[in-house]
Amino acid sequence: MRIALISSDIVVIPTTPSQFDLSVLDIMIDRVKMAKEINEKLQVIIVINRVNPNPFLTKKIDDIKTYIKELECDYIKLADTIIYERERYKNSISNGQGIIETNIQDKAYQEIQNLSLELFK
Incomplete structure (x- = not known):
């Protein structure tokens, strides 16, 4: 992974809204910071992923x-x-x-489309 970090222009880090993933995210960020010392071009985008669509759980997303x-x-x-x-x-x-291959333009399709546009703009 360290080799990938020092060789990449962009790294996408998916994370879920859970304490376990936040602990892993802290470790990843430390590694990213070390890689950035070698790879000045490195950019990181963190994507909140696998979020429960229950509207009553928006506090977790906000946190x-x-x-x-x-x-x-x-x-x-x-x-x-x-x-x-x-x-x-x-x-x-x-x-x-x-x-995207299924061409069913629902919420999942729109999420992936939006993320693609965001990553490749």
Whole structure:
């Protein structure tokens, strides 16, 4: 992983809104900071992923956003796009397809489309 960090222009770090993932994220950020000393081009985008779509759990999303915003610097950013836990992701994988390949333009499709546009702008 360290070799990938010093060789990459952009690294996408997915994280879920859980204490376990936040602990792992802290370790990843430490490694990113070390890699940045060698690879000045390195940019990091953190994507909040596998979020429960239950509207009553938005506090968890707000908490993780706040936590990540505190980590942000000129080369570590939080993606605007949030990827929710959707049955459609599981179904497309079991069919051997990506979300975009199915051409069903639902919420999952829009999330992946938005993330793609955000990453490759």
